[in-house]
Amino acid sequence: MTDVSPNNPLAEAAPSAPPTSQMQDIWRQFKQHKGAVMGGGFLAFITLFVLFGPFIWTLEATKLDIRAKDMRPIIWGIWDGDAKIGWNHPFGTDQLGRDLLSQMIEGGRASMAVGWAAMVLSLLLGTAVGVLSGFFKRLDFILMRFTDLMLSLPLLPILLVAVTLFRERLSQTFGIETGMFILIVSVVGITSWMQTARIVRADVLALKEREFVLAAHSIGTRPGKIIMRHLLPNVLSPIMVSATLGLAVAIITESALSFLGVGFPSDFPTWGKLLADAVQRMDLYPERVFLPGLMISLTVLSVNYIGDGLRDALDPRMRGR
Amino acid sequence: MLTFTIRRLLLSIPTLLFISLAIFMLLQLSPGDPMSQVPLTVPPDVKEKMREALGLGQPVYVQYWKWLVQFFWIEPQVFIDWATANTWWAGWLPDTSFAEGKLRVISWQTRGPVMDLVIQSLPQTFWVVGMAYVVGVAIALPIGIYSAYRHYSVFDQAGTFITMVGFSIPPFFTGPLLIWIFAVQLGWVPSKYNTVLEVVDWDTFVMQLKQMVLPVMVLALQTTAQISRYMRSAMLDNLKQDYVRTARAKGLKEGVVVMVHVLRNSMIPVITVIALGIPSIFGGAIITENVFAVNGLGYQLLIALFASDIPTVMTFTFIFAILIVLFNLIADVLYGVLDPRIRYD
Numbered sequence: 001m002t003d004v005s006p007n008n009p010l011a012e013a014a015p016s017a018p019p020t021s022q023m024q025d026i027w028r029q030f031k032q033h034k035g036a037v038m039g040g041g042f043l044a045f046i047t048l049f050v051l052f053g054p055f056i057w058t059l060e061a062t063k064l065d066i067r068a069k070d071m072r073p074i075i076w077g078i079w080d081g082d083a084k085i086g087w088n089h090p091f092g093t094d095q096l097g098r099d100l101l102s103q104m105i106e107g108g109r110a111s112m113a114v115g116w117a118a119m120v121l122s123l124l125l126g127t128a129v130g131v132l133s134g135f136f137k138r139l140d141f142i143l144m145r146f147t148d149l150m151l152s153l154p155l156l157p158i159l160l161v162a163v164t165l166f167r168e169r170l171s172q173t174f175g176i177e178t179g180m181f182i183l184i185v186s187v188v189g190i191t192s193w194m195q196t197a198r199i200v201r202a203d204v205l206a207l208k209e210r211e212f213v214l215a216a217h218s219i220g221t222r223p224g225k226i227i228m229r230h231l232l233p234n235v236l237s238p239i240m241v242s243a244t245l246g247l248a249v250a251i252i253t254e255s256a257l258s259f260l261g262v263g264f265p266s267d268f269p270t271w272g273k274l275l276a277d278a279v280q281r282m283d284l285y286p287e288r289v290f291l292p293g294l295m296i297s298l299t300v301l302s303v304n305y306i307g308d309g310l311r312d313a314l315d316p317r318m319r320g321r
Numbered sequence: 322m323l324t325f326t327i328r329r330l331l332l333s334i335p336t337l338l339f340i341s342l343a344i345f346m347l348l349q350l351s352p353g354d355p356m357s358q359v360p361l362t363v364p365p366d367v368k369e370k371m372r373e374a375l376g377l378g379q380p381v382y383v384q385y386w387k388w389l390v391q392f393f394w395i396e397p398q399v400f401i402d403w404a405t406a407n408t409w410w411a412g413w414l415p416d417t418s419f420a421e422g423k424l425r426v427i428s429w430q431t432r433g434p435v436m437d438l439v440i441q442s443l444p445q446t447f448w449v450v451g452m453a454y455v456v457g458v459a460i461a462l463p464i465g466i467y468s469a470y471r472h473y474s475v476f477d478q479a480g481t482f483i484t485m486v487g488f489s490i491p492p493f494f495t496g497p498l499l500i501w502i503f504a505v506q507l508g509w510v511p512s513k514y515n516t517v518l519e520v521v522d523w524d525t526f527v528m529q530l531k532q533m534v535l536p537v538m539v540l541a542l543q544t545t546a547q548i549s550r551y552m553r554s555a556m557l558d559n560l561k562q563d564y565v566r567t568a569r570a571k572g573l574k575e576g577v578v579v580m581v582h583v584l585r586n587s588m589i590p591v592i593t594v595i596a597l598g599i600p601s602i603f604g605g606a607i608i609t610e611n612v613f614a615v616n617g618l619g620y621q622l623l624i625a626l627f628a629s630d631i632p633t634v635m636t637f638t639f640i641f642a643i644l645i646v647l648f649n650l651i652a653d654v655l656y657g658v659l660d661p662r663i664r665y666d
Contacts, residue, residue: 035485152336152649154641156604157622158344161634164626165350252491256608259493260623272493279497279612283505293494301489308485 029313036309039302046299050112053105061106062267064096073100073287094288095281104291107269111251111296114184114270118250121189123196123243130200131227131235135208144201147194155191159253162187163262180264188253196242203235237314244307248300255296271296326654333646340642341392341635345385348631388635391426396436399425429630438621438633439640445516446617450606453537457544458595464545465552465591469560470579480549487546492605495539496612503535510534516616536613543605544598551594555587562586589659596652600645 020028030036071084071093085092091100133143163183170179207213208231216226255272257263264270271292278288363371379387402418404411426435464484468477504512510531520526559565560583568578607619614620618637625633 035482149336149339152642152646153340153343154600154604154638154645156607157619157638157641158347160607160623160626161344161347161638164629165347248489255491256493259608260611262626275494275497282497282501286501286505289494289497289501293490293498297486297490297494300491301486304485304489 026313030309033305033309033312035305036313039305039309042298042302043306046108046295046302047112050105050108053108054102057101057105059099059102061098061102061269064098065093066096070095070285072285073291076287091291092285092287094278100288100291103269103274104271104295107271107274107292108295110181110264110268110270111254111272112299114181114188114254115247115251117181117185118188118192118254119243119246121185122193122246122250123239125189126193126196126242127200127232127235127239129193129197131204131231133197134201134204135223135227135231140201143197147197150191151194153191156256159187159191159257160260160262163257167262176265177268180268184254184257184263188250192246192249192253196239196246199238199242200235203238204231207231207234237310241307241311241314244303244310248303248307251296251300251303322654322657325657326650329650329653333650337639337642337646338389340646341389341639342385344635344638344642345388346381348635349381387424388426388632391424392636392639395423395425398423399434399436426632426636428625428633430625430628430633435633435636439618439636442617442621443640445615446603446606446610446619449514449533449536449610449615449617450540450602452533453540454544454599454602456537457541458548460541461545461548462552462591465549466556466579466584468549469553469556472557472560477553481553484546484549487542488550490542492539492543492608493612495542496535496609499535499538500612512613514613514615516614536609536615539609539612540602540605544602547598548591548595552587552591555590556583559583559587589656592659593652593656596648596655599648600641603641603644 071086071089073092074085074087074090076085089099089101091104093099129143129147133140166183167180170183173179174182213226213230216230254263254270255275258270258272259276261276264273274292275289278285282289405414405417406412427433428435428438431438464480468480471477500512503509514532514536518525518529518532520529565578565583568582606617607622610617610620611623618640622634622637625637
């Protein structure tokens with residue numbers, strides 16, 4: 001006797017696997033993008049490195065030790081037996097004897113904090129502008145003209161001007177480090193929300209005409225509720241993709257400002273600042289340029305790869321291929 | 322199309338005015354005092370007079386209006402005067418003197434007209450940036466075309482990886498890196514850009530070429546990374562279309578199909594991206610110019626900013642704004658011209 005009788009339709013259509021949720025599908029697709037997975041791994045590693053680094057490597061980043069100045073990284077010992085190296089400073093020290101490893105950790109903390117905060121700020125602004133102008137017809141024209149205007153501003157010069165102008169005032173109010181942090185986060189956030197706003201607006205415009213929004217309207221749901229319950233969850237995927245791009249842009253912008261000498265003060269290391277300070281003596285100590293530069297580049301590269309992977313994973317047309 | 326262009330041109334005037342107002346208001350908040358470098362022995366009442374001479378005592382709207390008049394009315398007059406006196410194309414006209422005795426935009430650093438600084442630095446920026454852009458695009462297009470044609474091949478994988486890396490490495494890292502490799506270690510090229518070098522014979526030409534290589538490479542890397550990605554995805558979109566199958570079916574050669582049919586259709590979005598990318602590369606040029614000490618717009622802007630030389634910062638930032646608005650306009654118009662399906666009116 002056969003297992004499946006021809007008149008039993010249920011036995012035929014037995015699913016081979018339990019049903020998967022959307023999140024599982026996205027995760028499966030994301031896992032197939034090797035670059036994205038490696039990028040995610042590296043970003044997690046860097047984040048843990050800067051978060052918990054100071055507890056493991058307890059040497060203070062700003063501690064001067066003039067007797068141990070200009071030490072090379074430990075790896076120099078492989079090809080240069082006379083190099084001044086030591087396990088107490090595995091990445092070497094700078095011209096004032098400050099430990100490079102702890103400086104990298106501290107600098108990473110500042111760069112990552114600025115990057116994340118500026119990215120969140122620009123996402124909030126961009127989503128708000130995009131949803132408002134997509135959902136309310138009356139606001140659309142003026143908000144989109146404003147977005148166009150912001151897009152035609154020369155951003156880097158304006159950033160430079162804004163940071164130089166407000167530095168003193170905010171430093172006096174909040175103290176130099178907090179002041180600079182607030183200033184850089186806000187100027188980077190305020191000047192980078194436009195792309196998100198445009199993408200979100202386009203999506204909201206399309207979603208607004210769908211039946212489920214009409215249904216929500218017809219049972220008397222208030223606009224605020226519709227936005228929160230029905231629209232925002234549906235525009236989450238483009239927002240996540242632009243979040244990754246935003247993080248990369250924010251980290252690069254902060255480092256560029258520090259590099260041009262308008263960022264954080266020099267005793268407050270960030271990756272960009274470390275790189276800029278090391279450029280003058282690059283011919284003698286190139287590793288001091290390479291280390292922070294490599295950190296910035298690798299972080300941005302991994303963030304960009306995550307964005308690539310997310311874009312593929314969140315696109316239902318790409319999924320399952 | 323013409324009406325659209327004219328409408329966009331007219332629309333860009335209020336945009337530019339608004340941008341100039343925004344920059345001006347931002348600079349009004351500046352704590353920097355142009356009198357800070359005047360010696361302390363100068364008595365306060367003299368200082369007050371110097372301030373007035375710079376127009377600092379005036380209300381904000383008067384200062385803004387004066388800047389507008391100086392930039393949009395008097396500077397063109399100066400240009401016309403110069404053109405009728407010195408150039409071959411307008412020199413035959415009687416010499417004019419529209420701008421004689423009129424106040425121009427004066428830099429607080431050099432006490433000379435800001436426009437002289439612009440004239441000095443604009444060619445440097447255009448040379449380096451323009452050359453970098455041309456080189457970048459020239460490298461990017463073949464890479465994009467070939468990686469799309471051989472989708473998922475080794476070349477495609479490598480190309481995608483390299484463009485991703487080029488996209489991610491900031492110019493303030495590639496700059497020092499290339500200097501260290503090619504100038505310090507190998508000694509092939511100078512590490513700094515010599516702005517006063519004049520090309521008179523073969524040797525100086527080679528010298529000029531050598532010193533331009535590094536800044537151009539740094540800027541071109543960013544361009545190449547971006548444009549080749551766009552080119553690749555545009556080609557991929559078009560290679561799947563039905564008209565490609567039709568073209569192959571009627572027996573056209575593969576070269577003709579790809580290089581004529583597909584390429585022409587793929588170039589439409591790419592050309593827009595190329596035009597739109599020009600303003601952002603000027604932004605990138607600020608960093609590159611500072612790495613290599615090229616005496617261009619961005620370098621001058623940073624110097625003026627640190628000297629709190631407000632009129633220069635204002636004018637230079639505004640020139641960046643003009644470039645951006647101009648190239649956005651060109652991109653929009655080009656898109657309409659190249660793609661007959663797009664009609665704006």
